[in-house]
Amino acid sequence: MTPYPAPAESFDRSTPVRLWEDGFAVDPRRYYEALRAQGPVGWAELAPGVPAYVVTDRRAALDMLHDDATWSRDPRPWQATVPEDLPILGMMRWRPNTLFSDGAEHIRYRTALLQAFDLVEPHDLRERVLRAVHILVSRFGPRGEADLVNDFARPLMTLVFNSLFGFPEGEAERLNDALGAMMEGGEASAQGEAEYGRYVMDLIGAKTARRGDDLTSRLLDHPLGLTTEEVTWQVFLTLGAGHEPSTNLVSNALSRILGNPAYYSTLTSGSRTVRDAVLEVLRHETPLTNYGVLYARKSLSFHGAWVRAAVPVVVSYGALALFADEGQGATRDPRDASHLSFGAGPHTCPVKHEGLLIATEAIERLTQWLPDMEPTVPRDRLTWRPGPFHRSLVSLPVRFTPCTPDRPAGLTAPSASSQTGARA
Structure with missing residues (x-):
């Protein structure tokens, strides 16, 4: 693993942003900026060789979280494509519960x-x-x-x-x-x-x-x-x-x-x-910071990105918060509850x-x-x-x-x- 991230401007936009690196924990902002540079929906890795789309735009996140007809919480089509011993399966494996x-x-x-x-x-x-x-x-x-x-x-x-x-x-x-x-x-x-x-x-x-x-x-x-x-x-x-x-x-x-x-x-x-x-x-x-995982029921164009079915689409609550503050400075009330930390739509916490x-x-x-x-x-x-x-x-x-x-x-x-x- 790379112990520290490269500067944001040196991330290669044609390759996934590796959220599994130690550097992401050290300075997540640089990784979010690299994702944001790709548009409302970025391309990342959750583990080595395990790609995912990451939503960094609030409007796109709300559109997705409120649309059960287009998006599913069931990970089984994706799960069938990854090794059974994949470490992140502990967080993403299908179980018969309200989340999945x-x-x-x-x-x-x-x-x-x-x-x-x-x-x-x-x-x-x-x-x-x-x-x-x-x-x-x-x-x-x-x-x-x-x-x-x-x-x-x-x-x-x-x-x-x-x-x-x-x-x-x-x-x-x-x-x-x-x-x-x-x-x-x-x-x-x-x-x-x-x-x-x-x-x-x-x-x-x-x-x-x-x-x-x-x-x-x-x-x-x-x-x-x-x-x-x-x-x-x-x-x-x-x-x-x-x-x-x-x-x-x-x-x-x-x-x-x-x-x-x-x-x-x-x-x-x-x-x-x-x-x-x-x-x-x-x-x-x-x-x-990055969860609310959904899967497109069929491949589609979504906020300028082509999203394939059976590939995780992750809502980046951390990135949403970071970019929501841009241009607002100290004018935001700290009690503002407009964050999406508890999700939105039918699956709100x-x-x-x-x-x-x-x-x-x-x-x-x-x-x-x-x-x-x-x-x-x-x-x-x-x-x-x-x-x-x-x-x-x-x-x-x-x-x-x-x-x-x-x-x-x-x-x-x-x-x-x-x-x-x-x-x-």
């Missing part, structure tokens, strides 16, 4: 998910986040230092989602390790996918044997009558789709906040909200409000407990994980005044009712 389905099947799966999540009360979700923050800060608080990716954001999402879906707290580490490996690419990705599959199968087995007040049980008992296999794949999707992007949303937001002391002071003083900071990340450094609540609550609680956090590595020297799909930090080291759970200025312990975690 169309039409009536998609509506059925999506309805079940929406109605299951509708029963999660906001106050209950906040209590689960509070409990997770309490557990994690109790672990690293006395040290006076932490890695906010691996000590906080990742395990926090694991604790919250593991609890929501009904597994005991002791299973959370399995989920954390499996999903982290699955996003890495290479051999680790296949191993992570296999371990994640075992985690989900064990969860389904436990809930089949004994229902509880959790999302898995609600899906198993849903009036639409999903089969056990169908529930398995909805859980497989929703746990992964909730955990990884939410982890990156929290860590990306914290890195932006802590990298600007003046900005951080506006949050700790209350003059600006954490939600504003989270929305800025969704606009400028979205955690899932069904639980975006819950995701925003989790991220906002987690950052609020952490900054209340540790108001004097400061990064130990400048933001421009932080390391980003390679991969075509995400914008994800390797680590975010900080230091702060050591604290303990009984610190008067910190958070109080969660109530007994919130300590039930996953209720069997």
Whole structure:
């Protein structure tokens, strides 16, 4: 792999822009500019020898995301053309779930998910986040230092989602390790996918044997009558789709906040909200930068590009945000929700409000407990994980005044009712 990208002007427009290079993680802007130079639809590689079209224009993205008649989410025609051991298959392989389905099947799966999540009360979700923050800060608080990716954001999402879906707290580490490996690419990705599959199968087995007040049980008992296999794949999707992007949303937001002391002071003083900071990340450094993969049902001309059937067409949320800001300078309201980080059309993220609540609550609680956090590595020297799909930090080291759970200025312990975690 090439460790650093060539300048944007030296990219050869006749060859794919290689999003799998380490350089893409180092400086994605140069790669997006190379794609944009090709027009609204660029030509890229997601892995060595695996081409894809990449949409970098907002109008083109909306046209595609709202047109189910022309575009399909089913990757099987493409999947039949690539090796079974292709590392990125962990993110793109067909499964019978809402992400990879169309039409009536998609509506059925999506309805079940929406109605299951509708029963999660906001106050209950906040209590689960509070409990997770309490557990994690109790672990690293006395040290006076932490890695906010691996000590906080990742395990926090694991604790919250593991609890929501009904597994005991002791299973959370399995989920954390499996999903982290699955996003890495290479051999680790296949191993992570296999371990994640075992985690989900064990969860389904436990809930089949004994229902509880959790999302898995609600899906198993849903009036639409999903089969056990169908529930398995909805859980497989929703746990992964909730955990990884939410982890990156929290860590990306914290890195932006802590990298600007003046900005951080506006949050700790209350003059600006954490939600504003989270929305800025969704606009400028979205955690899932290139996804929303679709496939043309037949070859066609689309926004000036000839798009072949059975070739992935990727929506570049990262590029959309970058080029949407051109010419607007500081006039854009940071609370502007015009980003497409949650997708658009029939496949818009069904639980975006819950995701925003989790991220906002987690950052609020952490900054209340540790108001004097400061990064130990400048933001421009932080390391980003390679991969075509995400914008994800390797680590975010900080230091702060050591604290303990009984610190008067910190958070109080969660109530007994919130300590039930996953209720069997």
